[in-house]
Amino acid sequence: MIKIVKRDQPSRAIFFFTPVLAIFLTLVAGGLIFYILGFKPFEALKFFFIVPVADMYGLSELLLKATPLCLIAIGLSFCFKSNNWNIGAEGQLTFGAIVSGGVALLFYEQERFFILPIVILAGAIGGMIYASIPAILKTYFNTNEILVSLMLVYVSKLILDYLVVGPWSNPEGFNFPETRQFSDSARLPLLFEGLRIHAGIFLALAAVVISWFVFYKTYLGFQMKVSGFSLKTAKYAGYKGKKMIILVFLISGACAGLAGVGEITGPIGQLHREVSPDYGFTAIIVAFLGRLHPVGIIFASLVVAITYLGAETAQIFMQIPKYTGQVFQGMILFFLLASDYLLFFKFKLIGSKK
């Protein structure tokens, strides 16, 4: 007979094992879905997870998608570790893109070395401004940050929509909903000839290192950790709870804003309606799959980035909608939450006695 028993202490090994298990279960369930749809499961999974990254171009695309996911997830990990449920990173990304795009358009047709740093900074500030709204409403008016941050996503998308259709639309653009192309000085340099991977990846890597340092080596990180476990304890210790909440929102907004900068100044080079294929939402899955740990987030962002690529390949080769990618992302989160049960419980074989 199998019995479920509570674990005395969740081991470190199981803590990192369950995300792997979740990915495995996702593959099994995905294969099953493909089988039901009438495809050969192994072949379909190959198209989904191996073909897209089989060449240099594929790898570059993988890193291109993983960069914003990683950057946003790192920012979100600050919020989530301290129990602030910012799920509006998509909005912070969009607003960051709007502000940095606006600055880039100001320098339209100018080539100066200082333009790119200003554009990047503007994106971070844009994200911070947008993230400060739910933070301030939460700390001073007791609103629920989940609702506020989520609803602000749609506000930012509508603002972007208005700008690219209206005042900022390209005068020579035949009424396409997009702005002028940014000048080269406002664009993140490409790393390799012919590939789309750009310097934004260094921003993500810097975020990883900095967040690791802050979390594990600084008093600030310690305070965040304590506040995350128990606000009552944080209050008792004398930490400034409200400042802490606003701070983590600002960090998270800045990261999302930078991801927005990467999108518009990297591969796209202009503002248009859809600056992000929901990176801000998907990054929530990445953050949890990576256990809110900087290194874990790197791996998780690569895994989840594949689902974006796989969905595109599957659409081309197997004529299935690219939304399958979202199905896979959903399954990863689902199985992760389910297998987290193993953190607290274990199965035990016991001899049947009569």
Next chain:
Amino acid sequence: MNTNLKISNVTKIYPGCVANDNVSLEFNSGKIYALLGENGAGKSTLVKILSGVIIPDEGKIYLNENNLELNSPSDAKKNDIGMVFQHFNLFETLSVFENLIIDSDEERESLREKIDSIMRKYNFSIDLDIPVLNLSAGQKQKVEIIRCLIRNPKVLIMDEPTSVLTEQETSELFLSLKKFSEEGILIIYITHKLKEVMQLCDEVAVMRRGKLVSVSEIKNENIESLANKMVGQNLKTIKKKKVKTSSDQLIKITNLNFTSEDPFETNLMDINFSVNRGECLGIAGISGNGQSELFQVLSGEILSDKNSIEFYKNYIGDLNPQERREYLMAFSPEDRLEQAAIPQMKIFENVALNNFKSSNFFNNGLINENKIKEHSKKIISDFNVNTDNIDLKSQFLSGGNLQKLIIGRELITSPDLLICFNPTWGLDVGAINYIHETLIKINEQNKSIILISTDTDELLKLSDKISVIHKGRLSKIMDSDEVTSEKLGILMGGGN
């Protein structure tokens, strides 16, 4: 009819602990049985098995020779076993009557009559139509008891029923229990309070570390003999030496008020007191009368008017706990696991929660782990915390060891004033003794203590002066030599 309840060879094993080790006991109606033991002795597990909440790994329960299959609380109810838990299971916003009928399928009218007759019989007077949140703790407990009585139970189990009651409410409860017993209900009374066992019960079963260590008649026992059985060793009694305390005033609270926006909190009204160096001021009261709010106001978790708290010539009412620590104040909150420490964090990380500038735990914003660890080791050895691994998560410390760690963490900076709230709540006798000795030692070093506690014996043992908090107001401050527990009981209940 006579009721006979038999527990036969019951064993329940949890990972790392045997909660009940082959326990066999027999009860007969007409007597009141005490089940006595320290926290963690296994008495709660045993009664949860009797009430169907926990299923034992081995062993059987017989009621009048019938083997009972108790797989859920409703099985226990069906078999006429009623239980009143330590924490009430009532819906605060529903009326008393609604709470009583909620798990019954009888007709409303006939139930109402039944409830009325039960209340007449036992002299309970509770308005059935007011919401439960307006009741006192004693009345709430009566509601729970009525809920059991509706089902005409053969067995009534009471789990630590007096922890929230005043002395007066306790004696009322005891009268009712005796009456139930005369009517043939078998009563099992769980407690760790020896006095109550002597007062109320006819037989006593003592448990220690999951094992039944003795069953005896009360007339053959006394408080000391029971205490020794419960703890398993001979206890030394500690007594505070009364010394003349200084007249050097350390802290003075003037016209302190706190109005809460939360309806479940208590407002503090016009609090005034002062504490001299070397003195221990005890604040008694039934829980929920503003103790938690008073602690938070004193610790700085709730800020107040700057001038309302004067600490050695400084006005500190508007400072947060961190800032107050720099004035040499220390705080030990009631809730060890949710406030004073974080169970998921390591021991040394918990030590860093009391961050004192001169301890240099954090330099230029960076964590100075060596310093924290060094400090933690000192606390562990100075305060007898039973572990040698400061990398251990603190959830693996027993309650007593965790409390020693917390008190140690607060005291190692040698503060002038320690404010503690129920410092020995839920601890075993050994740890309680250690904490009490430590607190006495602080006073002897001319340091002061404000001791907020719901344990009257503890307060009488440790305090130089005592006041009682009732509904957010503080009684006048009395010399502890002139106070008896009866007097405190009256004040705690709101009398004069």
